Amino acid sequence: xxxxxxxxxxxxxxxxxxxxxxxxxxxxxxxxxxxxxxxxxxxxxxxxxxxxxxxxxxxxxxxxxxxxxxxxxxxxxxxxxxxxxxxxxxxxxxxxxxxxxxxxxxxxxxxxxxxxxxxxxxxxxxxxxxxxxxxxxxxxxxxxxxxxxxxxxxxxxxxxxxxxxxxxxxxxxxxxxxxxxxxxxxxxxxxxxxxxxxxxxxxxxxxxxxxxxxxxxxxxxxxxxxx
Amino acid sequence: xxxxxxxxxxxxxxxxxxxxxxxxxxxxxxxxxxxxxxxxxxxxxxxxxxxxxxxxxxxxxxxxxxxxxxxxxxxxxxxxxxxxxxxxxxxxxxxxxxxxxxxxxxxxxxxxxxxxxxxxxxxxxxxxxxxxxxxxxxxxxxxxxxxxxxxxxxxxxxxxxxxxxxxxxxxxxxxxxxxxxxxxxxxxxxxxxxxxxxxxxxxxxxxxxxxxxxxxxxxxxxxxxxx
Numbered sequence: 001x002x003x004x005x006x007x008x009x010x011x012x013x014x015x016x017x018x019x020x021x022x023x024x025x026x027x028x029x030x031x032x033x034x035x036x037x038x039x040x041x042x043x044x045x046x047x048x049x050x051x052x053x054x055x056x057x058x059x060x061x062x063x064x065x066x067x068x069x070x071x072x073x074x075x076x077x078x079x080x081x082x083x084x085x086x087x088x089x090x091x092x093x094x095x096x097x098x099x100x101x102x103x104x105x106x107x108x109x110x111x112x113x114x115x116x117x118x119x120x121x122x123x124x125x126x127x128x129x130x131x132x133x134x135x136x137x138x139x140x141x142x143x144x145x146x147x148x149x150x151x152x153x154x155x156x157x158x159x160x161x162x163x164x165x166x167x168x169x170x171x172x173x174x175x176x177x178x179x180x181x182x183x184x185x186x187x188x189x190x191x192x193x194x195x196x197x198x199x200x201x202x203x204x205x206x207x208x209x210x211x212x213x214x215x216x217x218x219x220x221x222x223x224x225x226x227x
Numbered sequence: 228x229x230x231x232x233x234x235x236x237x238x239x240x241x242x243x244x245x246x247x248x249x250x251x252x253x254x255x256x257x258x259x260x261x262x263x264x265x266x267x268x269x270x271x272x273x274x275x276x277x278x279x280x281x282x283x284x285x286x287x288x289x290x291x292x293x294x295x296x297x298x299x300x301x302x303x304x305x306x307x308x309x310x311x312x313x314x315x316x317x318x319x320x321x322x323x324x325x326x327x328x329x330x331x332x333x334x335x336x337x338x339x340x341x342x343x344x345x346x347x348x349x350x351x352x353x354x355x356x357x358x359x360x361x362x363x364x365x366x367x368x369x370x371x372x373x374x375x376x377x378x379x380x381x382x383x384x385x386x387x388x389x390x391x392x393x394x395x396x397x398x399x400x401x402x403x404x405x406x407x408x409x410x411x412x413x414x415x416x417x418x419x420x421x422x423x424x425x426x427x428x429x430x431x432x433x434x435x436x437x438x439x440x441x442x443x444x445x446x447x448x449x450x451x452x453x454x
Contacts, residue, residue, distance in 0.1 A: 022306075047285050056284075077251045082250070094284050100272055107380060108380060110381075145341070154419055156335070191442050194379055202431040202433050205426055208426050211425075
């Protein structure tokens with residue numbers, strides 16, 4: 001992503017706004033651009049929120065990042081993508097990405113927690129109509145799932161591009177939130193006999209399962225072995 | 228959870244509503260109560276959506292299930308919890324839980340996907356004020372993170388209970404959505420030389436890291452070893 005990233009002249013941090021400053025645990029918030037990018041680039045599934053008939057809707061969906069732009073795609077028939085196409089100034093959305101790193105087990109039930117890193121992006125989603133931007137966005141989506149994969153698959157043809165809606169959300173009103181570190185028990189609880197500490201969470205990949213009809217001689221590519 | 232679950236007399240499925248029937252891939256939707264419970268019970272982090280000043284907000288947070296009720300907790304000062312306390316009829320929310328099971332790599336970029344299981348719950352969140360219900364909810368939250376843990380920690384005292392806001396969301400307007408199975412490439416793409424198949428995702432736990440000041444003789448409990 002770095003090669004295509006036009007952010008070198010950008011400030012090192014996003015400007016906080018009313019809705020990106022949390023009402024509590026403000027010490028856990030960060031507006032650091034590199035940190036935000038790193039959290040976003042580690043994931044590929046976000047939770048996208050929008051408002052329909054006055055009520056919130058939160059759907060899991062794939063995303064990709066290109067510089068200061070996030071892209072989400074879907075069928076042209078799906079609800080948020082259809083709504084974005086119809087919304088003149090853009091559809092108000094909130095896009096959230098979360099990684100959980102460890103369980104935090106305290107001696108007291110009250111201080112149980114998890115260590116996590118999340119990014120919350122507020123803004124207006126815009127329908128991407130330019131075919132070239134659409135292609136770049138779709139490549140980014142595929143490469144978020146498996147880095148290097150977009151170059152090793154058949155690109156979308158015109159019909160597929162037309163059937164795919166892509167929406168863009170600029171990284172502008174953005175914050176990260178993190179909990180790191182250990183257990184925060186009350187001093188008077190330290191002598192309690194309950195085990196306390198961190199349980200790290202691990203994510204990994206199983207052995208790739210090839211599709212039945214692979215062309216003869218097709219091997220597991222290096223970018224998959226590298227996972 | 229089964230022992231406290233008063234759902235045995237409930238219908239086997241949730242009734243679909245306008246907003247729980249997807250506009251596309253309707254074959255991936257399910258309203259099966261047991262399936263919904265299983266997906267919810269496998270997780271502990273949800274993404275909670277609500278509307279603030281007309282715009283959506285999506286925050287990651289811990290949750291617990293007790294029968295047909297979901298509970299979310301937080302500081303009494305945090306935004307959605309404060310808003311729920313003020314909202315007379317309840318705060319409209321959408322609570323979503325997602326598990327990603329495998330990456331789906333197709334020969335064509337267009338057919339790339341992930342296998343996943345998600346649950347989306349729509350409804351009104353209510354402030355929990357009854358101390359006994361609050362305790363049950365907080366135990367459920369802790370036990371979602373580590374089954375059996377609530378019985379092996381100091382319960383919240385009155386001051387802690389007062390500082391913790393708990394909101395309840397009934398499982399009523401609910402749907403699950405799943406993608407399972409293999410690659411769906413176009414017939415004319417099957418001979419392409421690109422590797423295609425599934426990459427299973429694995430979640431696991433690292434070695435527990437004990438807090439510095441554990442009481443002498445405190446061992447790693449069996450319910451942690453069992454993870």
